[in-house]
Amino acid sequence: MIQSNTKIRVRYGETDQMGYVYYGVYAQYYEVGRVETMRLLGFSYKEVEERGILLPVVEFFIQYKKPAYYDDEITIETTLREIPQGVRIPFEYRCFNSRGELLNTGKVTLVCKDKTTGKLCPLPDWFRDAFKPFFKP
Amino acid sequence: MIQSNTKIRVRYGETDQMGYVYYGVYAQYYEVGRVETMRLLGFSYKEVEERGILLPVVEFFIQYKKPAYYDDEITIETTLREIPQGVRIPFEYRCFNSRGELLNTGKVTLVCKDKTTGKLCPLPDWFRDAFKPFFKP
Amino acid sequence: MIQSNTKIRVRYGETDQMGYVYYGVYAQYYEVGRVETMRLLGFSYKEVEERGILLPVVEFFIQYKKPAYYDDEITIETTLREIPQGVRIPFEYRCFNSRGELLNTGKVTLVCKDKTTGKLCPLPDWFRDAFKPFFKP
Amino acid sequence: MIQSNTKIRVRYGETDQMGYVYYGVYAQYYEVGRVETMRLLGFSYKEVEERGILLPVVEFFIQYKKPAYYDDEITIETTLREIPQGVRIPFEYRCFNSRGELLNTGKVTLVCKDKTTGKLCPLPDWFRDAFKPFFKP
Numbered sequence: 001m002i003q004s005n006t007k008i009r010v011r012y013g014e015t016d017q018m019g020y021v022y023y024g025v026y027a028q029y030y031e032v033g034r035v036e037t038m039r040l041l042g043f044s045y046k047e048v049e050e051r052g053i054l055l056p057v058v059e060f061f062i063q064y065k066k067p068a069y070y071d072d073e074i075t076i077e078t079t080l081r082e083i084p085q086g087v088r089i090p091f092e093y094r095c096f097n098s099r100g101e102l103l104n105t106g107k108v109t110l111v112c113k114d115k116t117t118g119k120l121c122p123l124p125d126w127f128r129d130a131f132k133p134f135f136k137p
Numbered sequence: 138m139i140q141s142n143t144k145i146r147v148r149y150g151e152t153d154q155m156g157y158v159y160y161g162v163y164a165q166y167y168e169v170g171r172v173e174t175m176r177l178l179g180f181s182y183k184e185v186e187e188r189g190i191l192l193p194v195v196e197f198f199i200q201y202k203k204p205a206y207y208d209d210e211i212t213i214e215t216t217l218r219e220i221p222q223g224v225r226i227p228f229e230y231r232c233f234n235s236r237g238e239l240l241n242t243g244k245v246t247l248v249c250k251d252k253t254t255g256k257l258c259p260l261p262d263w264f265r266d267a268f269k270p271f272f273k274p
Numbered sequence: 275m276i277q278s279n280t281k282i283r284v285r286y287g288e289t290d291q292m293g294y295v296y297y298g299v300y301a302q303y304y305e306v307g308r309v310e311t312m313r314l315l316g317f318s319y320k321e322v323e324e325r326g327i328l329l330p331v332v333e334f335f336i337q338y339k340k341p342a343y344y345d346d347e348i349t350i351e352t353t354l355r356e357i358p359q360g361v362r363i364p365f366e367y368r369c370f371n372s373r374g375e376l377l378n379t380g381k382v383t384l385v386c387k388d389k390t391t392g393k394l395c396p397l398p399d400w401f402r403d404a405f406k407p408f409f410k411p
Numbered sequence: 412m413i414q415s416n417t418k419i420r421v422r423y424g425e426t427d428q429m430g431y432v433y434y435g436v437y438a439q440y441y442e443v444g445r446v447e448t449m450r451l452l453g454f455s456y457k458e459v460e461e462r463g464i465l466l467p468v469v470e471f472f473i474q475y476k477k478p479a480y481y482d483d484e485i486t487i488e489t490t491l492r493e494i495p496q497g498v499r500i501p502f503e504y505r506c507f508n509s510r511g512e513l514l515n516t517g518k519v520t521l522v523c524k525d526k527t528t529g530k531l532c533p534l535p536d537w538f539r540d541a542f543k544p545f546f547k548p
Contacts, residue, residue, distance in 0.1 A: 012446070012456070013296040013439045017289040017344055023194040024168070024287055027161025028424045035423070035482070045423070046482040057160040061198045070291055071446070071457040149309070149319070150302045150435055152428040154481055159424040165287045172286070172345070182286070183345040207428055208309070208320040297468040298442070301435025331434040335472045 002080045002134045004037040010072045020067035026095070027060060030108050033078035034091045041130040053124065055089065055110040062106035066097070073098045083131045087112045087120045139217045139271045141174040147209045157204035163232070164197065167245050170215035171228045178267040190261065192226065192247040199243035203234070210235045220268045224249045224257045276354045276408045278311040284346045294341035300369070301334060304382050307352035308365045315404040327398065329363065329384040336380035340371070347372045357405045361386045361394045413491045413545045415448040421483045431478035437506070438471060441519050444489035445502045452541040464535065466500065466521040473517035477508070484509045494542045498523045498531045 008029055016022040035045050048055065068074055077094045084090075089110040095103040114121045145166055153159040172182050185192065205211055214231045221227075230243040251258045282303055290296040309319050322329065342348055353366045367380040388395045419440055427433040446456050459466065479485055490503045504517040525532045 015291040022287040024164025150433040154426040298438025
């Protein structure tokens with residue numbers, strides 16, 4: 001599997017009047033987590049787009065256990081359990097605060113899309129091959 | 138059941154460089170939908186907080202079928218299928234564009250929390266009673 | 275001059291832990307205001323982009339007088355005092371709450387950019403002509 | 412004077428369909444910059460609030476020179492030129508991309524507010540004293 005731990009500091013504008021990080025903000029945090037995971041593969045998500053592949057989200061699920069607060073340092077643990085088969089790339093998430101408390105768990109599934117045709121496509125070889133070193137038996 | 142249809146116009150800052158509405162923005166759209174549903178009960182979510190009840194989100198799920206674009210008029214259909222039992226309030230969602238195409242489906246579950254103690258609590262009577270006219274047999 | 279009044283309801287995620295609308299959110303509100311002003315001209319900002327013109331912001335200024343709160347209905351008054359000359363389009367703003375209190379005043383200046391060349395350009399004739407009926411002597 | 416340089420990586424959701432960082436996002440970047448500047452004083456903005464002081468923004472000005480793009484690493488240079496007198500704290504800003512190009516310049520003025528009374532107040536001594544080591548003649 002591939003796993004990365006990314007740290008993010010909660011911004012003031014990300015809180016709401018309850019004093020919590022707004023529930024929709026984690027979509028951004030999760031995105032930062034998978035961008036950093038992808039960098040482990042040797043290229044950036046930016047380069048993926050430049051090579052003609054878009055990766056829109058088709059499913060997002062999150063269960064909130066504890067709130068995060070302003071100025072907290074959050075660790076986003078992002079995990080990819082298998083080499084993506086077909087068109088889907090499923091990322092699993094856990095967020096922790098600096099005391100190691102589990103804040104939420106979630107899952108985001110991306111699909112592979114050809115930028116030119118706008119159609120779903122299997123991951124190209126250069127993309128799939130980059131996963132292999134992390135999953136060698 | 139209670140159901141409301143709320144219209145929202147996509148803002149420029151809600152798009153991303155793919156040209157789609159960013160996947161995390163729907164958390165806000167869904168929130169607008171349930172606020173308007175709650176208004177059907179005869180009070181605003183603001184008043185709920187003023188009466189000492191917080192309603193944080195504990196679960197958020199969304200499946201994206203089609204993207205929305207800048208300046209699209211989105212209809213957020215919000216449904217509550219049963220009078221909430223215990224501490225949870227589960228809202229179901231469907232978003233449509235102006236051509237009636239289904240953009241996404243989702244679910245958001247809120248829990249009822251006492252603002253003073255910070256603890257979960259069953260919905261108070263004044264709150265639960267407000268649902269009854271919509272669910273008469 | 276051209277002037278429009280656009281109403282916006284404050285969303286929960288737009289508040290911060292101070293209980294105010296976050297100061298950066300007004301960039302979005304102002305944008306909604308000028309989009310609605312532009313619609314008075316007979317086309318949408320979306321169409322402007324489709325015709326090959328981008329209108330990035332080069333200057334944004336805002337003075338905050340009073341905070342806005344969750345669920346407030348805000349009126350965004352957007353004013354264009356003159357037919358744009360050269361490449362710049364300067365919009366002036368005032369926001370009010372539902373009690374008519376002035377919340378903030380501001381200014382946003384856009385520039386006209388050719389989408390193909392990426393270079394600044396004067397407003398094309400079809401664009402400038404659309405302003406004329408509002409400024410007849 | 413006090414000056415800090417804070418690095419931020421542009422998130423996908425912060426871009427818009429023009430492919431630029433949305434103009435309103437810099438309000439958040441600037442906020443991150445001043446939070447890190449304040450940390451140089453020996454306490455966090457969070458602690459300032461806990462000690463009963465709120466620092467709402469009363470003025471925000473920004474001039475955009477060049478756009479920032481997805482995945483860019485932005486340096487936010489935040490400067491405070493004088494020990495704050497009276498109720499106002501004026502921060503000056505310059506943002507640079509990783510090639511050292513100036514992206515924008517700006518200014519944000521905060522005011523000091525007593526959390527209990529909700530009224531403007533001069534900076535308390537513990538706050539003003541913290542600035543002194545940076546401005547010794």
